[in-house]
Amino acid sequence: xxxxxxxxxxxxxxxxxxxxxxxxxxxxxxxxxxxxxxxxxxxxxxxxxxxxxxxxxxxxxxxxxxxxxxxxxxxxxxxxxxxxxxxxxxxxxxxxxxxxxxxxxxxxxxxxxxxxxxxxxxxxxxxxxxxxxxxxxxxxxxxxxxxxxxxxxxxxxxxxxxxxxxxxxxxxxxxxxxxxxxxxxxxxxxxxxxxxxxxxxxxxxxxxxxxxxxxxxxxxxxxxxxxxxxxxxxxxxxxxxxxxxxxxxxxxxxxxxxxxxxxxxxxxxxxxxxxxxxxxxxxxxxxxxxxxxxxxxxxxxxxxxxxxxxxxxxxxxxxxxxxxxxxxxxxxxxxxxxxxxxxxxxxxxxxxxxxxxxxxxxxxxxxxxxxxxxxxxxxxxxxxxxxxxxxxxxxxxxxxxxxxxxxxxxxxxxxxxxxxxxxxxxxxxxxxxxxxxxxxxxxxxxxxxxxxxxxxxxxxxxxxxxxxxxxxxxxxxxxxxxxxxxxxxxxxxxxxxxxxxxxxxxxxxxxxxxxxxxxxxxxxxxxxxxxxxxxxxxxxxxxxxxxxxxxxxxxxxxxxxxxxxxxxxxxxxxxxxxxxxxxxxxxxxxxxxxxxxxxxxxxxxxxxxxxxxxxxxxxxxxxxxxxxxxxxxxxxxxxxxxxxxxxxxxxxxxxxxxxxxxxxxxxxxxxxxxxxxxxxxxxxxxxxxxxxxxxxxxxxxxxxxxxxxxxxxxxxxxxxxxxxxxxxxxxxxxxxxxxxxxxxxxxxxxxxxxxxxxxxxxxxxxxxxxxxxxxxxxxxxxxxxxxxxxxxxxxxxxxxxxxxxxxxxxxxxxxxxxxxxxxxxxxxxxxxxxxxx
Numbered sequence: 001x002x003x004x005x006x007x008x009x010x011x012x013x014x015x016x017x018x019x020x021x022x023x024x025x026x027x028x029x030x031x032x033x034x035x036x037x038x039x040x041x042x043x044x045x046x047x048x049x050x051x052x053x054x055x056x057x058x059x060x061x062x063x064x065x066x067x068x069x070x071x072x073x074x075x076x077x078x079x080x081x082x083x084x085x086x087x088x089x090x091x092x093x094x095x096x097x098x099x100x101x102x103x104x105x106x107x108x109x110x111x112x113x114x115x116x117x118x119x120x121x122x123x124x125x126x127x128x129x130x131x132x133x134x135x136x137x138x139x140x141x142x143x144x145x146x147x148x149x150x151x152x153x154x155x156x157x158x159x160x161x162x163x164x165x166x167x168x169x170x171x172x173x174x175x176x177x178x179x180x181x182x183x184x185x186x187x188x189x190x191x192x193x194x195x196x197x198x199x200x201x202x203x204x205x206x207x208x209x210x211x212x213x214x215x216x217x218x219x220x221x222x223x224x225x226x227x228x229x230x231x232x233x234x235x236x237x238x239x240x241x242x243x244x245x246x247x248x249x250x251x252x253x254x255x256x257x258x259x260x261x262x263x264x265x266x267x268x269x270x271x272x273x274x275x276x277x278x279x280x281x282x283x284x285x286x287x288x289x290x291x292x293x294x295x296x297x298x299x300x301x302x303x304x305x306x307x308x309x310x311x312x313x314x315x316x317x318x319x320x321x322x323x324x325x326x327x328x329x330x331x332x333x334x335x336x337x338x339x340x341x342x343x344x345x346x347x348x349x350x351x352x353x354x355x356x357x358x359x360x361x362x363x364x365x366x367x368x369x370x371x372x373x374x375x376x377x378x379x380x381x382x383x384x385x386x387x388x389x390x391x392x393x394x395x396x397x398x399x400x401x402x403x404x405x406x407x408x409x410x411x412x413x414x415x416x417x418x419x420x421x422x423x424x425x426x427x428x429x430x431x432x433x434x435x436x437x438x439x440x441x442x443x444x445x446x447x448x449x450x451x452x453x454x455x456x457x458x459x460x461x462x463x464x465x466x467x468x469x470x471x472x473x474x475x476x477x478x479x480x481x482x483x484x485x486x487x488x489x490x491x492x493x494x495x496x497x498x499x500x501x502x503x504x505x506x507x508x509x510x511x512x513x514x515x516x517x518x519x520x521x522x523x524x525x526x527x528x529x530x531x532x533x534x535x536x537x538x539x540x541x542x543x544x545x546x547x548x549x550x551x552x553x554x555x556x557x558x559x560x561x562x563x564x565x566x567x568x569x570x571x572x573x574x575x576x577x578x579x580x581x582x583x584x585x586x587x588x589x590x591x592x593x594x595x596x597x598x599x600x601x602x603x604x605x606x607x608x609x610x611x612x613x614x615x616x617x618x619x620x621x622x623x624x625x626x627x628x629x630x631x632x633x634x635x636x637x638x639x640x641x642x643x644x645x646x647x648x649x650x651x652x653x654x655x656x657x658x659x660x661x662x663x664x665x666x667x668x669x670x671x672x673x674x675x676x677x678x679x680x681x682x683x684x685x686x687x688x689x690x691x692x693x694x695x696x697x698x699x700x701x702x703x704x705x706x707x708x709x710x711x712x713x714x715x716x717x718x719x720x721x722x723x724x725x726x727x728x729x730x731x732x733x734x735x736x737x738x739x740x741x742x743x744x745x746x747x748x749x750x751x752x753x754x755x756x757x758x759x760x761x762x763x764x765x766x767x768x769x770x771x772x773x774x775x776x777x778x779x780x781x782x783x784x785x786x787x788x789x790x791x792x793x794x795x796x797x798x799x800x801x802x803x804x805x806x807x808x809x810x811x812x813x814x815x816x817x818x819x820x821x822x823x824x825x826x827x828x829x830x831x832x833x834x835x836x837x
Contacts, residue, residue, distance in 0.1 A: 070192075072199055073101055077461045078464055081468055085207045085514055086208045088170075089170060091167065091168050093165070095162065096111075099159070107188060109151075110149045110186070114141050117181075120175055121179055121208070122205075125429070128473065142183060145171060148165045178208060178479075185202075186199045205468045205472035207468075209514045215483055215484065217486055218486070218520045219273075220273070220521060221275060222391075227254065227279065228600055230248065230251055233615070245296060245312055246296070248296070251317055252317025262324060272334060272337065273518070273519030274337050274338075274519070275522040284380070292318055293318070304611075305613075328381065329381050329382065329383075340386050340387070341385040341386070343370045347594060347595065349366070350544075353404040354400060355554060362562065365561075365565065366407070369408075373387055389414060395450075396545055402440060412441055415442045416491065420535045422534060423533070431525070432444050441526060452470055453496070457497070463503045471507060475516050494596070561589055571619050576650045576651065618647065622713065624644075629721055630719070635691070638688060639698075640684070640686075641700050643683075645677065647678060647679070648679065652674070652675045654673070654676070654704060654705065657670060658699070661696065661698065662697070665694070666690050668689075669687045672686070692722065697719055699717050
């Protein structure tokens, strides 16, 4: 963007000196007189500029993006140019610094202005770029003027000296209106090389304008008001008031005079034709601060715990936020301005397009964010807004991003010129708007102009170079085709700094005063007729810059956020006052996707963790308390399962499902519907029937009710210990075993008695038979056995008949109080069953 070094320029390709020009830019034949003047000036300067000698080696050295050399050891800077635009018969004053960046003492040196080469203006933007590309002093930089000159004291390595030079515009021999190179060099020698030479040079541009004979270029400038998300999902109730919770108190400083957001509003309020591009979440945060608010204590932002006195403190920015909102309302209401509402919380559409397009919740989130954005900005600022504008990260565009933006309702795209470079065949700067297909238009920012304001212009040198280059570029654009009015978009970064904003504002005002620029709102450029020669092809995803892709929200980040939406929808189904939770969490979910996390990845991770954990806390407040073992004493009874609601509102649309893992051993009723008052619990009784003693695994799971029921919370597994199944079930088992034993005994005795006697069917074994029978028993023993058998069969039959249903002994009624239960229906079970908060 700029060269703060010895060749402080701004640019790209070198140009050799013209034939016959001295390579060092000096006039021949005047060396002796110049040496004497320089020596006298240096002697006077030693007295006048004594503080320079006190600088330590390497101290106060301006930053440089070029390396010094033994031949050119001086680092020159131009810190100010006043006025910024030259006029006939005027004077231009230049200030800057000369720094010895070499290893030897600077001797007999002075600083002087160079007269532009041949006095000819730079006609095309490519010529401006050629000047920027130069490094060492060249003859093409012009000829050094005899006056004014600033004599420099001896400068040891690392020492710096300020200079001031005032030059008459007429002495520059400018040949008509246009843009000229303005160069200041240092001439002299060094202790290790007595050869006098150009030791270093600084370059910038000077626009000379005496009339307005061209159609001014219409310049739309995006003026961003965005900030990283601050509002947490938690709130705090104090008396009758619900207070918001912020993750830190940085906005208290930003909203106060001197803070970034305050100064952006203050600077923008002095301009017309601005396009205020605002994150609605910032307005909501400011509004929440005006009501009083809390701030999370450091280290607690991701624990997800409800906000309480032990983890929050009072915020300090209530007054500052109130004043800032009032100041902003007045600024955006000025005629000629426009307000663009970004989607709520400025979600990262590029990350979503590349890493989350297959997540169903992302599209829904973007659509909701767009609607919420428009409503929030209009409500907070009382102005009309445009909300169909997508501004992907740093303006980089590809086909996937354009597609996702279209699905979210964005018909206008703010695009970095690097994504859609102009064809080489185009010999002028096209108007910014162009159709890109799919019903969308792109407003493409001029890459060179916008890049001037990418960083923090924190030094006078950087500020001057950017401002002078802006004036030169816009003047050149306007005069490429003086009668063909075009539109230009200036797209600074989202985190526009105060110093950069002030430089941009000043440059816009200066160019507007010169009448080659007309500041307008975005719509004035977006609705213009497109240039037929401009680039309209949207690049493929493979052409997206690797550096920008490396900072994207990952697929895991987006998936976790998508799951928050599912969990939130589940919680909403059971709340009787869902609005208390829906708003804060829906907003928090979109904040988790914010583009601002690109520059604060750890903060984004902590924020997403906090949201997810807090939602888990709320969901978990309605739960089945843990239990381990429940005893069922009997074959029938009731199993009691507690459900607790620790929320501050009633929950409904819930059912509790109890599932036995062994239905053949223990059967339970499947489910019960629930309504649980706030901060209370209920006990649900499930009818149970056991068919065997021993442990049976059970699972208790809450479900939402309705057309699409879904599990709510985590399942609870516990064990039911069935004991004393004696009443009916054991009678059936015992009766059956007894019948088997009696039948076997009878069969054995009959075989012994009838041994040796032929059986009617011929299968009976043959043997001797005495008078007393084969076993030696009396003859009537068989009759006695038959009688016994009949009696035993009668008892067995009665047992089978009375207990065929397995519910208990004769006379038991399952509809009445079962064994193991008291008359009030409460189970007489082990203490393990009665578990609850």
